[in-house]
Amino acid sequence: MIPAIxxxxxxxxxxxxxxxxxxxxxxxxxVIILIAIFFxxxxxxxxxxxxxxxxxxxxxxxxxxxxxxxALPFLVGTLLTSFLALIIxxxxxxxxxxxxxxYYKKGIVAETFKNVIDLLAGIPSVIYGFWGxxxxxxxxxxxxxxxxxxxxxxxIFTSSIILAIMILPFSVSLSRQVISMVPDHLKEAAYSLxxxxxxxxxxxxxxxxxxxxxxxxxxxxxxxxxxxxxVTMLIGNTHLIPTGIFSPGNTMASVIANxxxxxTGKLYTSALIEMGLFLFVVATVxxxxxxxxxxxxxx
Amino acid sequence: xxxxxxxxPLLIIAFALVSCxxxxxxxxGSNVSNQNDEAILGAGATFPYPFYSKVFDVYNKEKGxxxxxxxxxxxxxxxxxxxxxxxxxxxxxxxxDEELSKSPAPIVHIPTCLGAVIxxxxxxxxxxxxxxxxxxxxxxxxxxxxxxxxxxxxxxPGIKLPDLPISIVHRSDGSGTTYIFSDYLSKIxxxxxxxxxxxxxxxxxxxxxAKGNEGVSGLIKQTPGSIGxxxxxxxxxxxxxxxxxxxxxxxxxxASLQSSTAAANIDLPADMRVxxxxxxxxxxxxxxxxxxxxxxxxxxxxxxxxASAKATVDLVNYVIHDGxxxxxxxxxxxxxxxxxKKAEEILKSVTYGDKPLQ
Numbered sequence: 001m002i003p004a005i006x007x008x009x010x011x012x013x014x015x016x017x018x019x020x021x022x023x024x025x026x027x028x029x030x031v032i033i034l035i036a037i038f039f040x041x042x043x044x045x046x047x048x049x050x051x052x053x054x055x056x057x058x059x060x061x062x063x064x065x066x067x068x069x070x071a072l073p074f075l076v077g078t079l080l081t082s083f084l085a086l087i088i089x090x091x092x093x094x095x096x097x098x099x100x101x102x103y104y105k106k107g108i109v110a111e112t113f114k115n116v117i118d119l120l121a122g123i124p125s126v127i128y129g130f131w132g133x134x135x136x137x138x139x140x141x142x143x144x145x146x147x148x149x150x151x152x153x154x155x156i157f158t159s160s161i162i163l164a165i166m167i168l169p170f171s172v173s174l175s176r177q178v179i180s181m182v183p184d185h186l187k188e189a190a191y192s193l194x195x196x197x198x199x200x201x202x203x204x205x206x207x208x209x210x211x212x213x214x215x216x217x218x219x220x221x222x223x224x225x226x227x228x229x230x231v232t233m234l235i236g237n238t239h240l241i242p243t244g245i246f247s248p249g250n251t252m253a254s255v256i257a258n259x260x261x262x263x264t265g266k267l268y269t270s271a272l273i274e275m276g277l278f279l280f281v282v283a284t285v286x287x288x289x290x291x292x293x294x295x296x297x298x299x
Numbered sequence: 300x301x302x303x304x305x306x307x308p309l310l311i312i313a314f315a316l317v318s319c320x321x322x323x324x325x326x327x328g329s330n331v332s333n334q335n336d337e338a339i340l341g342a343g344a345t346f347p348y349p350f351y352s353k354v355f356d357v358y359n360k361e362k363g364x365x366x367x368x369x370x371x372x373x374x375x376x377x378x379x380x381x382x383x384x385x386x387x388x389x390x391x392x393x394x395x396d397e398e399l400s401k402s403p404a405p406i407v408h409i410p411t412c413l414g415a416v417i418x419x420x421x422x423x424x425x426x427x428x429x430x431x432x433x434x435x436x437x438x439x440x441x442x443x444x445x446x447x448x449x450x451x452x453x454x455x456p457g458i459k460l461p462d463l464p465i466s467i468v469h470r471s472d473g474s475g476t477t478y479i480f481s482d483y484l485s486k487i488x489x490x491x492x493x494x495x496x497x498x499x500x501x502x503x504x505x506x507x508x509a510k511g512n513e514g515v516s517g518l519i520k521q522t523p524g525s526i527g528x529x530x531x532x533x534x535x536x537x538x539x540x541x542x543x544x545x546x547x548x549x550x551x552x553x554a555s556l557q558s559s560t561a562a563a564n565i566d567l568p569a570d571m572r573v574x575x576x577x578x579x580x581x582x583x584x585x586x587x588x589x590x591x592x593x594x595x596x597x598x599x600x601x602x603x604x605x606a607s608a609k610a611t612v613d614l615v616n617y618v619i620h621d622g623x624x625x626x627x628x629x630x631x632x633x634x635x636x637x638x639x640k641k642a643e644e645i646l647k648s649v650t651y652g653d654k655p656l657q
Contacts, residue, residue: 061502063495063502065496138521150466151522233510238507248507250471258500258510260473261371262475263374264374264499
């Protein structure tokens with residue numbers, strides 16, 4: 001009997017160990033891939049780092065014919081579209097999260113809404129691009145004519161609206177969950193003191209969940225920074241610094257997507273890779289700042 | 300587990316991965332692998348892909364030899380040929396002197412058909428407009444800003460031009476179409492030649508960028524008063540309005556397969572690396588270009604057998620002769636007689652060691 005038990009124990013131990021090893025390995029692989037991507041970008045952008053120096057980050061001209069590469073217009077375009085998209089989508093994402101996390105937690109209505117919003121995340125971005133081109137662009141053009149700005153239709157504003165729709169499900173899925181996890185006793189205590197539902201939401205739920213809500217927005221922002229296809233189709237692709245939200249522009253991701261496949265010459269290719277590295281760094285910095293803000297919220 | 304201890308090994312593994320990646324990039328394009336030893340492998344330009352795909356399909360039915368052509372873009376085709384991962388490459392623009400000198404061995408250019416770039420626009424009623432070179436350059440430089448500009452009106456008498464701002468639409472992706480168009484503008488306009496110049500991607504002085512022929516034509520169809528350029532094949536398939544351009548001989552010529560072929564009726568150089576924009580041909584359309592297949596002049600390299608070298612040369616020979624009859628129905632301009640003769644001569648100079656293959 002005793003040997004059999006030890007054998008069984010060994011089996012459990014082995015399974016336990018193998019399971020833990022697999023988990024550790026998967027976690028490590030994720031980290032390694034990230035670091036490897038960073039170094040690949042870094043090594044391949046050496047020629048451009050050497051030739052262009054820091055000028056790459058503040059020069060306004062991107063001219064492949066003259067071999068001049070400055071990423072400033074694209075940095076401005078990327079930040080402008082992403083933050084504008086975040087500003088547009090935030091009221092909607094918080095409203096939808098409260099609706100699904102507080103008012104309709106269960107039932108057919110809630111399930112339908114949840115699925116529809118999750119489905120938004122699954123639509124390929126080229127479809128968003130086409131929809132934007134055929135539906136949104138004419139509408140924006142009418143607005144632009146009313147406002148007396150050049151009626152391009154495409155531009156920073158149009159891209160931001162599409163981005164706002166695309167990033168909505170990312171912030172909603174997280175925000176909805178944190179809102180639905182607010183302890184009942186807190187809410188009940190507030191109700192028992194005569195608080196209205198609106199007061200419970202603004203005075204209990206939002207303060208209690210603000211770090212979670214912010215994390216949701218951060219997730220959405222990360223998605224907006226890197227989005228390529230839909231933006232390329234709607235932003236107008238000019239290499240000039242945008243002068244306003246209705247002017248055309250370009251983003252870092254969309255320049256890479258547009259020009260990489262036919263880029264010839266060592267410096268040109270390398271400058272595009274350096275742009276990828278720059279985008280990587282920008283995304284990381286924004287993430288770190290966001291994490292710090294979340295920390296301050298939770299304290 | 301102590302994660303500080305993990306950091307060093309993590310970095311080492313990451314570095315190892317990076318260096319693996321580097322090895323791969325040296326042999327870039329090994330994705331077009333020899334799945335089938337019988338098949339002839341080619342890669343390159345996307346523009347002639349429908350034409351090649353038809354010709355190669357017929358060739359397979361007639362001779363039983365499979366051709367695997369990947370339309371990955373001209374730049375990629377040249378890289379793959381230089382890395383010797385394909386039997387032939389394909390490019391819309393001829394390789395430059397510097398590019399050729401960097402290649403491991405001499406490369407020959409065989410033209411297969413012609414492409415043209417048309418100027419299209421969106422105006423009420425879409426009349427057929429006439430453009431002079433100066434006018435075209437000044438529009439794309441952003442100097443002519445309105446459709447009712449006297450410069451445009453004086454060349455197009457009798458056509459009612461609207462008081463609309465001109466919005467320019469150009470390609471945002473790196474493209475051979477942009478190369479041909481900017482090559483033309485550089486020839487006819489000194490201003491254009493100094494800035495922005497010619498290339499597959501430009502620093503455009505004005506206008507909006509859209510991805511691909513379909514992106515450009517989509518934006519033009521939506522924007523009243525817009526102007527842009529697309530490939531002739533694409534414009535024919537989509538029945539888009541196209542301008543008549545004044546060529547070097549002073550004639551206004553509409554873009555068509557005949558006028559493209561006519562543009563190549565000039566004194567062609569022996570290596571065929573020639574720009575066909577703004578040629579002397581009297582009836583030629585001024586924005587045309589050959590598209591090329593690229594081969595090593597000496598087919599004996601690496602472990603290449605004489606049989607596969609012969610098969611490749613036979614295929615190219617088929618494309619410039621029997622294959623030409625499929626060009627027109629697909630919207631490509633066939634080679635003029637003189638160009639076929641020149642291409643034959645080049646093909647005869649291709650050898651396996653010392654032995655000619657044709």
